[in-house]
Amino acid sequence: MLLQILNIVGIVAFAASGALVGVRKQLDVFGICVVGATTGIGGGILRDLLLGVHPPDSLSKWPNITASVATSLVVFFAHPVLDRIWSAVVLFDALGMGLFAAGGATVALQHGSGALGGVLIGATAAIGGGVIRDMLVNEVPLLLQRDLYALPALLGALLVVVCESIDLPQGISLIAGTAAATGLRCLALWQRWQLPRARVKD
C-alpha cells in the first residue's frame, strides 16, 4: 500500500519536473502534457520492461497516467506563481528520483531480480524518466550535466537492498532509501559538491 502511494507521489514529482521543462521550452499545452506524462511514467515503464512485466503497469492502470496528466495540467495553469522555474524542476526531479530509486529497487526484489538487479534496476527507474525528458527536448541529460546524480540514485537503491536483506519492514526500507537518495542529491546541490573532472588534451 505504502509502495503504491509513494509510487504515485514519485510520478507526480517527475511529471511536475517534466511539465516545467516543457513550459521553459514554450511548448503548447499538449506538448507539456506529453513531456510531463512521459517523464512521470517513463522510469516505471523502463523498470517494468527490464523486469518483464507486460504490459507495463503505467500503461495498463489508470492512476499512474491520470496523476501524470493532471499534474502537467496543474503546472500549465499554475506555473506563473513559481518565481524560479529551474529551481522547481531540479527539486521535483530530486524528489521523484529518490522515490523511484527506493520503489524501483523494492519492485525489482519482489520480481526476483537479486541484489545486483535490485540496485541497478532501482537506479535505472530513478534516472530513466529524467533522461527521457531531457532527450525529448534535446538537452544534455541532467544526469551528465550536474554532479552527484547517479550516485544518490544508486545509494538509495542499495540501501533498500541492504534493509530488505536484514528483513527490516518494507516501510522502513522505502523511507530510508528515499530519504538517502533525495537527501544526498539536495545536499550536493546546496553545497555545490562537485566530483573531479578529466583534463582534456585533444
Place this chain on the structure above:
Amino acid sequence: MLLQILNIVGIVAFAASGALVGVRKQLDVFGICVVGATTGIGGGILRDLLLGVHPPDSLSKWPNITASVATSLVVFFAHPVLDRIWSAVVLFDALGMGLFAAGGATVALQHGSGALGGVLIGATAAIGGGVIRDMLVNEVPLLLQRDLYALPALLGALLVVVCESIDLPQGISLIAGTAAATGLRCLALWQRWQLPRARVKD
C-alpha cells in the same frame, strides 16, 4: 489479413518519412536506409516490447524489414522528383501515424492489454517511430514542435478501442481509427491549428 496489409502500408509511410529526413540531413545511402528502416519498424518494435512479444515481429519476419529498406532505397533514388521534401516528410508521417495508432491499438487489445493499454500502446506505436527518427538525427521531435500530434494518435487509438468494445468488425475499427487520426492531423496542419502555449518568466 487487413491488419497485416495496413501494418505494411504504415511501415512504408514511416520509412519514407525517415528516409526523406536522411536525405535532408545529407546522409549517405546506407545512413538513409538505417534511418528509414528504424523509423519504419521502430513503432512496431516498441509496441511488441511493451506487449512482451519476443522477438518483436519486425525483427523476425521478412516483410516488415524488406518493405522498410526497399522504401528507403526508392526514396534515395527518387527524391529529386519531389519538389518540397519537408511537406512529403510531414504527409508520410501523418499517414504512418494514423495506421500505427489504429493497428497498434488492435494488436494491443488482441494481447489482452485492456482498454487503457490499447489506447496508450496504440498511441506509443504511432508516435514511437517518429520520435526515434528525430532523436537519431538530433532534432527536437516533431511530437513536440508541431501542434496536434499526440492528440490525433490518442484519438485514433481510442476510436479503435470504442469500436471493438461495441463489437464492430475489425475492418471498420481499423479504417475509422486511421481516418480519424490521419485526418485530424492533416486538418490541423492545413488549418495551422495551434494549442495555447505557456507564458514563461524565468
Place this chain on the structure above:
Amino acid sequence: MLLQILNIVGIVAFAASGALVGVRKQLDVFGICVVGATTGIGGGILRDLLLGVHPPDSLSKWPNITASVATSLVVFFAHPVLDRIWSAVVLFDALGMGLFAAGGATVALQHGSGALGGVLIGATAAIGGGVIRDMLVNEVPLLLQRDLYALPALLGALLVVVCESIDLPQGISLIAGTAAATGLRCLALWQRWQLPRARVKD
C-alpha cells in the same frame, strides 16, 4: 565459455569508447563512469530486451557491470597517456561493435530468433551501445555520421548465422563474424571509403 569471454572483451571496448567520449565532454568522474557503463552494457541490454531475457544479464550478473565501471575508471586516470582521444574512441568502438555483432547473433540464435532475427538482433546489439552513448551526450550518432557503420555490423552478424547454419563450431563463427565486422569497419575508416550521398534541393 569463449562466448562469455568475448562478451566481456566487447563490454570493455565499448566502455572505453564511452568513457573517452565522457572525457572529451569534460564530464566529472561519475559522469564518465555512467556513460562508460551505459555504453558497455547498453547493447547487451537491448539484445536481452528484444529476446525477452528478464532481467537482462548485464543487470543481474556481476562481471558485466564490474568490467564496465572498472574500464571507465582506468580511462579516467589513464587518458592523458593517449595522444589522440578521438582515434581511440573510434578504434575501441570498432572492436566492441564487431564482438557484439558476432556474440549478439550467437545469443539470438540460441534463443530461437531464426535467421533474420539473428542478423538484425546481432546488428542491434552491435550498434545499440554506441547509439545510446551518442544520444546521451547529445551528438548525432557515429552510426549516421560515418560511412560503413551499420554495414559491417550486419555483415558480421550475417556471417555468424551462415556459419551456424552449416554447423561450423561456435568458436569459428564467433571469430569469423568479429573479424569480418571489425575488419571491414577499420578498412573503411583507413581507406576513407564513402557511400554516395543524396543530392538535396529543398
